[in-house]
Amino acid sequence: MSDRTTLIKKIIWVAIFSISTGFVEAAVVVYLRRIYYPEGFSFPLKPLIDNLIEVEVLREAATIFMLLSAAALAGKKIWERFAYFLFCFGVWDIFYYIWLKVLLDWPSTIFDWDILFLMPMPWIGPVIAPVTISMLMILLGLFIIYSFYKGYDFRPTLISRILALIGTVFILFSFMHDTNATLHQQPPQPYLYGFLFIGEFLYTAAFIISYIKAIKQN
Numbered sequence: 001m002s003d004r005t006t007l008i009k010k011i012i013w014v015a016i017f018s019i020s021t022g023f024v025e026a027a028v029v030v031y032l033r034r035i036y037y038p039e040g041f042s043f044p045l046k047p048l049i050d051n052l053i054e055v056e057v058l059r060e061a062a063t064i065f066m067l068l069s070a071a072a073l074a075g076k077k078i079w080e081r082f083a084y085f086l087f088c089f090g091v092w093d094i095f096y097y098i099w100l101k102v103l104l105d106w107p108s109t110i111f112d113w114d115i116l117f118l119m120p121m122p123w124i125g126p127v128i129a130p131v132t133i134s135m136l137m138i139l140l141g142l143f144i145i146y147s148f149y150k151g152y153d154f155r156p157t158l159i160s161r162i163l164a165l166i167g168t169v170f171i172l173f174s175f176m177h178d179t180n181a182t183l184h185q186q187p188p189q190p191y192l193y194g195f196l197f198i199g200e201f202l203y204t205a206a207f208i209i210s211y212i213k214a215i216k217q218n
Contacts, residue, residue, distance in 0.1 A: 007149050010074055011087070011142075017070050018088045022095035025063060030103050041106065043113055044185040045122075057118050067092060079155060080148045086141030090134035097127060113188055116175060122182035123175035126191050133171065136200055140207050152214040160206035167202030170195045 033041050067088040075081030100106050107114070107127045116123040116130055147154045156164070174195035181188040 003149070007145070011145070014070055014074050014084060014088055015091050018067070018091035019095045021063065021066060022092045023099045025092070025096045026099035026103060028059065029100065033104065043124075043181065043188055045115065045124075045182070047185065053118065060117060060119055063092075075145075075148075077148065080145065083141045083144035083148070083154075086137040087145065088141075090137035090141065093130055093134040094138075097131060113191075121176055121179075123172075124178065124182055124188055125175050125196075129174070129191065129193075129196050132196070133200065136203060140203070143207070143211065147211065147214055150218075152218050154210060154214045156206065156210045157213055160210040163202045163206040163209070167199040167206070169199075170202070171199035174199070 036046050068085055070088050071081045071083075071085035074084040097107065106112070110128040110131065111126045113124060114127055114130075116125060144154050174192040176182070177192070178189045180186040
């Protein structure tokens, strides 16, 4: 079996794992919405009762560890594993929404608002935001995986790490700044698309800088 065939099979199996994990995530949301939003999910948010918030936070953490575990098994070097995690997360998140569409016929449009995460505090935003980020994660992850396959030693430069960190701050702020909606059951304010675009641009720039350096050093 050629190295290329082995790589393709590995990526396919990692994708299958991520797609399956997305279904499990969507199934849990189906149950929660049946309990808390029998008339249909919408904002303002309803508070969770008892210890369900703690359970949900732990479930989210467990999901991340599952994706990290798959990435750790798929890659050999630390940044190759990071690339597989990007790929896993992106596929998982996109298929989470695909499964919700299949199971609940939701979202009706990609601009519908959703609760994205609860760690360390609730993240909210239109569906298009996490989907575009996930698409970027898949693309960048595959590029990095391929760079290792070609023998390039991909390592983020210092400037790339700084750009990625700043991009992360912009994106997290776009999801978590509206505390009235996330913590006080108020309708959400308009989403900060500009912060999303800046964050994604900085991620892309960080990758290009490191990728060019890896090619030159080969």
